[in-house]
Amino acid sequence: MTGRNGHAGHVTEPAPKPAHPPVQREVEVVGRRPVNAYVELSLAAPEIAERAEPGQFLAFAIGGETSALLLRRSIAIAGAGDGVVSVVVAPHGPGSTWLAGLRVGERVDVVGPLGRPFPAAPAGARALLVGGGYGAAALVGLAARLRSQGHEVAAVAGAASADRLCSVAELSALAAPVEVTTDDGSAGRTGRVTVAVDELLTGVGVVYACGPMAMLRAVADAATALGIPSYVAVEESMACGIGVCMTCVLPVVGEDGRTRFSRSCVEGPVFGGDRVRFDDVGKLPHDVVGADAMGVVAP
Amino acid sequence: MTGRNGHAGHVTEPAPKPAHPPVQREVEVVGRRPVNAYVELSLAAPEIAERAEPGQFLAFAIGGETSALLLRRSIAIAGAGDGVVSVVVAPHGPGSTWLAGLRVGERVDVVGPLGRPFPAAPAGARALLVGGGYGAAALVGLAARLRSQGHEVAAVAGAASADRLCSVAELSALAAPVEVTTDDGSAGRTGRVTVAVDELLTGVGVVYACGPMAMLRAVADAATALGIPSYVAVEESMACGIGVCMTCVLPVVGEDGRTRFSRSCVEGPVFGGDRVRFDDVGKLPHDVVGADAMGVVAP
Amino acid sequence: MTVVETGVDMRTALGAVEIPGPVLTASGCSAFGQELEPFVDLTALGAVVTKSVQLRPRSGRPTPRMAETPSGMLNSIGLQGPGIDGLLAEDLPWLAERGARAFVSIAGTRVEDFAELAERLRGVPGVLGLEVNISCPNVESRGEVFACDPVAASDVLSAVRAAADPAQPVYAKLSPDVTDIVSVARAVRDAGADGLSMINTLLGLVIDPDTMRPVLGGVTGGLSGPAIRPVALRCVWQVHAAMPEVPILGMGGIRNGLDALQFVLAGASAVSVGTAVFNDPSAPVRIHDELAAVLAARGFASLSDAVGHAHRPAGVER
Amino acid sequence: MTVVETGVDMRTALGAVEIPGPVLTASGCSAFGQELEPFVDLTALGAVVTKSVQLRPRSGRPTPRMAETPSGMLNSIGLQGPGIDGLLAEDLPWLAERGARAFVSIAGTRVEDFAELAERLRGVPGVLGLEVNISCPNVESRGEVFACDPVAASDVLSAVRAAADPAQPVYAKLSPDVTDIVSVARAVRDAGADGLSMINTLLGLVIDPDTMRPVLGGVTGGLSGPAIRPVALRCVWQVHAAMPEVPILGMGGIRNGLDALQFVLAGASAVSVGTAVFNDPSAPVRIHDELAAVLAARGFASLSDAVGHAHRPAGVER
Numbered sequence A, B: 001m002t003g004r005n006g007h008a009g010h011v012t013e014p015a016p017k018p019a020h021p022p023v024q025r026e027v028e029v030v031g032r033r034p035v036n037a038y039v040e041l042s043l044a045a046p047e048i049a050e051r052a053e054p055g056q057f058l059a060f061a062i063g064g065e066t067s068a069l070l071l072r073r074s075i076a077i078a079g080a081g082d083g084v085v086s087v088v089v090a091p092h093g094p095g096s097t098w099l100a101g102l103r104v105g106e107r108v109d110v111v112g113p114l115g116r117p118f119p120a121a122p123a124g125a126r127a128l129l130v131g132g133g134y135g136a137a138a139l140v141g142l143a144a145r146l147r148s149q150g151h152e153v154a155a156v157a158g159a160a161s162a163d164r165l166c167s168v169a170e171l172s173a174l175a176a177p178v179e180v181t182t183d184d185g186s187a188g189r190t191g192r193v194t195v196a197v198d199e200l201l202t203g204v205g206v207v208y209a210c211g212p213m214a215m216l217r218a219v220a221d222a223a224t225a226l227g228i229p230s231y232v233a234v235e236e237s238m239a240c241g242i243g244v245c246m247t248c249v250l251p252v253v254g255e256d257g258r259t260r261f262s263r264s265c266v267e268g269p270v271f272g273g274d275r276v277r278f279d280d281v282g283k284l285p286h287d288v289v290g291a292d293a294m295g296v297v298a299p
Numbered sequence C, D: 001m002t003v004v005e006t007g008v009d010m011r012t013a014l015g016a017v018e019i020p021g022p023v024l025t026a027s028g029c030s031a032f033g034q035e036l037e038p039f040v041d042l043t044a045l046g047a048v049v050t051k052s053v054q055l056r057p058r059s060g061r062p063t064p065r066m067a068e069t070p071s072g073m074l075n076s077i078g079l080q081g082p083g084i085d086g087l088l089a090e091d092l093p094w095l096a097e098r099g100a101r102a103f104v105s106i107a108g109t110r111v112e113d114f115a116e117l118a119e120r121l122r123g124v125p126g127v128l129g130l131e132v133n134i135s136c137p138n139v140e141s142r143g144e145v146f147a148c149d150p151v152a153a154s155d156v157l158s159a160v161r162a163a164a165d166p167a168q169p170v171y172a173k174l175s176p177d178v179t180d181i182v183s184v185a186r187a188v189r190d191a192g193a194d195g196l197s198m199i200n201t202l203l204g205l206v207i208d209p210d211t212m213r214p215v216l217g218g219v220t221g222g223l224s225g226p227a228i229r230p231v232a233l234r235c236v237w238q239v240h241a242a243m244p245e246v247p248i249l250g251m252g253g254i255r256n257g258l259d260a261l262q263f264v265l266a267g268a269s270a271v272s273v274g275t276a277v278f279n280d281p282s283a284p285v286r287i288h289d290e291l292a293a294v295l296a297a298r299g300f301a302s303l304s305d306a307v308g309h310a311h312r313p314a315g316v317e318r
C-alpha cells in the first residue's frame, strides 16, 4: 500500500492553504431544518460565506459564557452563498446536541472558515465524490464548484441506515450517477460505500471523500491502488480548530517523503488520501519526525 | 436593642416548620411576564403549588447537565394556586439572568417548597407587611392568607426606584393602606421604607418583612423598639437550599436565649426579627454556640 | 435498589463490612442524612457518610462560607457541628432507627482527639465504620495539615485503628494537595487504615471583584465539584496502581453514573457523592441506578468485576 | 491598546523589562503566535509566550491528546515542536519581524539541556526573556518532575540564570502539584529566578466510558481552564504573601477581565491566557481591554496600583 511509509511515490500534493484568513463573529441562526437524523442550520454570516471554500469548516462556541463546555465544536461547511452559511449537525454528545437545538433568531459565536479546502481537480478529470453520513453535506459545495469548472462528477452517499443519509437530493442535482448505499439496506444498495466506489472508480481522475475515518481509509486505499489521487477530509478531535493547541494531529507524509504529526485543523482537514498513514493514527511510529526525541527508536 | 444578645426577652417564637416536605420536579414554564425590572415566571407544578406556604422559596437548577453553574438559585414563591407557582426574578448575575430568560414551554428542575413559612399573626392583630424590591412579591400570598383569616393588613413596598417596585397592584387589592416609597422619589414617597413604616406601626400587632438585609434590620429594629413581634425573610447565599451544606448560616438567638449559627434555608428564611443578630452577620461572636471550639474567646 | 432490574450485583464492601450498594454520600455534603429523606431512601445507600465531627460542638466559620466557581464551588464551613455528644445523642440514633448505615467522619487537631472520637464510637449501633478526615490543621505542628505529611497522617491512623472498634473499618481520607499521594496512602495503609477515601477538596481561593478581597472569611477554601474530577480520578488511579489490594472510596465531582463508572474503573470499590447533592438532592440514588445501568450495558455481571478494570490491558475485558 | 480610552496605565514589567500591557499568551496555547494573527494584534500583547521548546524537534505523543472536562480540558501533547534550531530559524524571526515580543518557554529533561537552550537564546532579537518550564520529568531522578522538588527546580534555575543573557529576565514556571508551593518558589527565587509563572496544569485523568481505558495515550494529562482557576489564585496568593517582591506572571483559567483582575489583586503583575484561547481566539486582547475597563471602574489609575491589592487590609483602597 502506498502511503504506509515515506518512501513510495505519492500521487497527491498537500491541499492548498485557504485564500482567506478566518474571522470570528457572533451570528444569527436564520434557518433550521431537520434532515433525517440531522439538523441543518443556516447562519447569517456574510464575511464567512464570501470566504468559504468547499472542504472548510466552522468552529462553534457552545453554550455561552456560563457553559462548562469550553472547547469549540468543528462542523463542516455544507453550503455558502448570499451571506448565509449552512451546516448539517448530527446530535451526538452535549456540544453537538446543543448546536442542533439552536433556534431561529438565536445567536452563536463562530470562527471560520477554517482549514484547507479541497484542491481543484486535474484539468478535464472526472471526479468521484464519496460521503459517509453527514459527511456528504460537505461535498455539495465541492460538486457545484467542480461542475462549474466543467468537470464530470459522480457521487456515492453512504450511511449506516436510511435516516443517516444526507444531501442526496442536493448531490443528485449536481452529479450523475449518484449511488446510495446503506449498511442495513434500508435505502439504496446494501453495504459500505466501497461496493459502489469500486465500480465507479474506472475512468475517474480524482476522488474526494468526507466521512468516518474507516470509510476515508477504504476509499483512499481503493483510489491509491489504481493510482488515482484522492483527497480526504478527516475528522479528528480538535480543541482549538485554529492551529494553536496541537491536539488534532495525524501522521501525514509530507512532500519530502517524511512523516510528520500534522494538525488536521490547519494542515488539513483535507489531506491527500495516500499521505495519511491511517494504520498509524493513534500511534507513534519511529519514523515520524521528532519521534526519536520521544525515546521511540527504530525497531 | 433586644436581639443583640441572648439575655433579653424575645417577643417572637421561631417560625414553624413547614407542613409538608419539599419535592423535586422538572416543571414547565407556563407563563412569563416582564414586571418593571423583573420577570414573573409561572410554573406548572401542582405538587409544589399545593404544598407552598407564604414565605417559602424554590431552588432552581441552572442551565442543564452541561452548565458550569452547579448551585441552585433560591427564589421566593410569589404565588401558588391552581397547580401553578409563580416567582419574580431579578436578573442579576448569570444564574438569575438565565432563569429570567426562560421561555414558555421550556422546562426547569426545581426543588420546593423550601424553608419555613411566615407564622400566623396573633389573634385579631393588625399586620404590617414590608417589602423591599422584588421582596414584596413574597408578601402577596401572606397578605391573602392574613385577610382570609380576618386580619387587617397594611403594607409598604419600597425600592431604589420606580422600576424596581414589585407587586404593588396585588398588594393594593389585599391591604390598606399600601404605601410606596422609592429612594429616588421616582414613585410614591421619597426615602426608605422606614419613612412609611414608622408611621404605620402604631396599633400593629405583627410585622412581616422581605427584602434586602439592611431593610430587614431597620424594620425589625423599629418593631422591636415598640415591642411588636416581627418576622423577616432573609436572603443569605445558599449552596444547597435544603439544609445539608451549612453555607447559609446567620447568628440567631434561640428559644433558650443562646445564639447559634442557624441555617437560613431550613431554620429560616423566616426568622423572628428580634432574634437575628444583624450586627453580627458575617462575624463570629464569642457567644455563638461552639465559638470556643473555633478558638474565639470572650473579650 | 435496582439489582433486580439491571441484573448487576451491586454489592460491595467498606473494608470487611459488606454494603448493598457502592454509592455513599460525601462527608459534609449531606449533613447527617435527615434533610435528604424527602429525596432519597437512606437505607438504599451504601452508607451515609456524616459531616466530620470533632470532640466539641463547633460554630464553624463566619459567612461568607462559599463561592461558586466554574463547575465547582469553594467552601470554608469550618466543620460546624454538634460535637461527638450531640452526634451520639441525636444524629446516629436517628439514622439507626431508620436502618441507615452511618460511616462516621471524625476530625481533630491532635492525634489524641481522633483516638478519643474512635473510642467513643465503638459499638455504637448503626455505625458501620469510620472515615478519618485528616485534612485538618495539626495544632502540634504549626498548623500543617495532617494529610500533607505521611508521618502525621500515619500517627493519626494508627491511633484511630488502635482505639476503634475492631469490627468497624477505618478509612483515611486523603488530600490531593500533596506532591506524592502514593506515599501518603502507603503510610496510612501501613499504619492500619483498612481503606482510603479519595479525595478531599483542593485548596483554592476566589477574590470578590467588588470588595477586592478574598470572598471567604478564611481566605482560602476547599474546591469541590466536577471541576476537580480529573484530579480525583488521577489520585485514585495512582494509588490503585501502587496498592491494588487497598479498598478505595472514590469521590470528587461525581455527578452521574458515567462519572461513578470512571472511579470504579480506576480502582474505587465504592464512591461518595458530594457537591452534586447541592445541585440534585436525589443524586445519590440516581447515580446508583445510573451506575447499575451503565455497568449492565457494558456486560458486567457485578460491580466488583469492574473495579480497577481500566488498569488491565485493553482487550482483557473481564 | 486601550490605555487612552480607559485612562488606566496598563504598563508593567517582566523582571526588569517593561512591557506595554499585562496580558500574555500562555505557553502551548498559542503555538508561536502565527495562527492568532487573524484574531489578535500580536504587538499589542505584553508578549507571546511560545510553546515550550527543547533542544531537538519532537513529534509529541500519539493521539488522543486531549479530553474535555467540566470547565476545563486535559491535554497530553508531549511538547510537540520544532526544537531550538527550528525556533531560531523560523518562529522567532517571524515574531521579531512583526515587532511582537517573545517570552520563550524552554524545557528539558536534564539541567544541561535548559542551560544550553538559554545559551542559544542569548541576544536573539525579539526575545524578551525566558520562561523555564520545569514541569518535565527529570531523567536523572527517575522521572520525577523538576518542579516537584525544590532542589531539582533550583538546579535548573541557577543553571539557566547563569547561562542566559543578563538582559533577559528568567521566570520559573511552577507546578501546583506540590505540598508546599511557597518552598519551591523560594528555592527558585534564591537560585536566581527573576520572576515566577504560576501555574502549570494539574495532573489529571479521564477514563473513556466506551473503551473503559484512560482517554489519553499518556494515561494522565494536564488539567487547565476555568476549573483550575481557584487553585491558581490560591498559589499566586500564597507566594505573593510570602514573597511580595517577586514578580508573578499569573495564569490558570483566565477567561475574562474580572478573572484577570483576581490574579492581579492576588499579586500577579502580568497574566497569561491559555485554554481560553481555544474557546475564543481573540481572548488575549479582549481580556486586556476588559481588565483595563474593570480597573478603571474601580478607580485604579494604573495596573501596578492593583497588584497585590487584595492582601492589604480592607479599607486601605490604595
Ligand SMILES: Cc1cc2nc3c(=O)[nH]c(=O)nc-3n(C[C@H](O)[C@H](O)[C@H](O)COP(=O)(O)OP(=O)(O)OC[C@H]3O[C@@H](n4cnc5c(N)ncnc54)[C@H](O)[C@@H]3O)c2cc1C
Pocket (backbone or CB within 6 Å): A057, A071, A072, A073, A074, A075, A076, A077, A087, A088, A089, A090, A091, A092, A093, A094, A095, A096, A097, A134, A135, A137, A234, A235, A236, A237, A238, A239, A269, D068
Ligand atoms: C473538521 C471537522 C468537521 C466536522 N463536521 C461535522 C459536521 O458537518 N457535522 C457534524 O455533526 N459533526 C461534524 N464533526 C464532528 C463534530 O465536531 C463532533 O461530533 C462534535 O465535536 C462532538 O461534540 P459533542 O459535544 O457532541 O460530543 P462529545 O463526544 O461529548 O465531545 C467531547 C469532545 O470530543 C470532541 N469530539 C467528539 N467527537 C468528535 C468528532 N467526531 N470529531 C471531532 N471531535 C470530536 C469534541 O469536539 C469535544 O471536544 C466534524 C469534526 C471535524 C473535526
Ligand SMILES: Cc1cc2nc3c(=O)[nH]c(=O)nc-3n(C[C@H](O)[C@H](O)[C@H](O)COP(=O)(O)OP(=O)(O)OC[C@H]3O[C@@H](n4cnc5c(N)ncnc54)[C@H](O)[C@@H]3O)c2cc1C
Pocket (backbone or CB within 6 Å): B057, B071, B072, B073, B074, B075, B076, B077, B087, B088, B089, B090, B091, B092, B093, B094, B095, B096, B097, B134, B135, B137, B234, B235, B236, B237, B238, B239, B269, C068
Ligand atoms: C430565600 C431566598 C429567596 C430569594 N428570592 C428571590 C426572589 O424572589 N427573586 C430574586 O430575583 N432573587 C431572589 N433571591 C436572590 C437570588 O437567589 C439571587 O439573586 C441569585 O441566586 C443570584 O444568582 P446569580 O447567578 O444571578 O448571581 P451571582 O452573584 O453570580 O451568584 C453567585 C452565587 O452567589 C449566590 N447569591 C448571589 N446573590 C445572592 C442573593 N442575593 N441571595 C442568595 N444567594 C445569592 C448565588 O446563589 C450563587 O451561588 C432569593 C434568595 C434567597 C436565599
Ligand SMILES: Cc1cc2nc3c(=O)[nH]c(=O)nc-3n(C[C@H](O)[C@H](O)[C@H](O)COP(=O)(O)O)c2cc1C
Pocket (backbone or CB within 6 Å): B245, C026, C027, C028, C029, C051, C052, C075, C077, C079, C105, C133, C173, C199, C200, C201, C222, C223, C224, C225, C226, C228, C251, C252, C253, C254, C272, C273, C274, C275, C276
Ligand atoms: C460544603 C462542603 C463541606 C464539606 N465538609 C467536609 C467534612 O466535613 N469532612 C470531610 O471529610 N470532607 C468534607 N467535604 C469534602 C467532601 O466530602 C468531598 O471530599 C469533596 O467535596 C469532593 O467531592 P465532591 O466533588 O463530590 O463534592 C466537604 C465538601 C463540601 C463541598
Ligand SMILES: Cc1cc2nc3c(=O)[nH]c(=O)nc-3n(C[C@H](O)[C@H](O)[C@H](O)COP(=O)(O)O)c2cc1C
Pocket (backbone or CB within 6 Å): A245, D026, D027, D028, D029, D051, D052, D075, D077, D079, D105, D133, D173, D199, D200, D201, D222, D223, D224, D225, D226, D228, D251, D252, D253, D254, D272, D273, D274, D275, D276
Ligand atoms: C494544550 C496545552 C498545551 C500546553 N503546553 C504547555 C507547554 O508547552 N509549556 C508550558 O509551560 N505550559 C503548557 N501548558 C500549560 C499552560 O501554559 C498553562 O500554564 C495552563 O494551561 C493553565 O492556564 P490556562 O488554564 O489558562 O490554560 C499547556 C496547556 C495546554 C492546555
Ligand code: FES
Pocket (backbone or CB within 6 Å): A237, A238, A239, A240, A241, A242, A243, A244, A245, A246, A247, A248, A249, A263, A264, A265, A266
Ligand atoms: S485543533 Fe488545535 S491545533 Fe488543531
Ligand code: FES
Pocket (backbone or CB within 6 Å): B237, B238, B239, B240, B241, B242, B243, B244, B245, B246, B247, B248, B249, B263, B264, B265, B266
Ligand atoms: S443552603 Fe445549604 S444548609 Fe442552607
